[in-house]
Amino acid sequence: xxxxxxxxxxxxxxxxxxxxxxxxxxxxxxxxxxxxxxxxxxxxxxxxxxxxxxxxxxxxxxxxxxxxxxxxx
Numbered sequence: 023x024x025x026x027x028x029x030x031x032x033x034x035x036x037x038x039x040x041x042x043x044x045x046x047x048x049x050x051x052x053x054x055x056x057x058x059x060x061x062x063x064x065x066x067x068x069x070x071x072x073x074x075x076x077x078x079x080x081x082x083x084x085x086x087x088x089x090x091x092x093x094x095x
Contacts, residue, residue, distance in 0.1 A: 025091045026070070028063045028078070035082045052077040 032043050045063065049056040054077060061068045062078075079089055 023093050031082045031084050031089045051081045
């Protein structure tokens with residue numbers, strides 16, 4: 023199973039930049055719907071697109087391994 027580590031990626035972005043980032047702020051910056059951001063942050067089995075992952079990585083200034091993790095369970 024692939025786990026989306028959105029909360030951890032947001033926390034790392036905030037630590038690196040000193041900028042607090044809410045789900046609403048992230049939605050505004052990425053152009054994604056707030057509901058999509060909330061689902062990514064709270065639903066472990068949420069199925070998203072590579073385009074969404076790309077937008078998140080660009081906005082959070084992180085790599086795939088910072089946002090995604092493979093778990094065998």
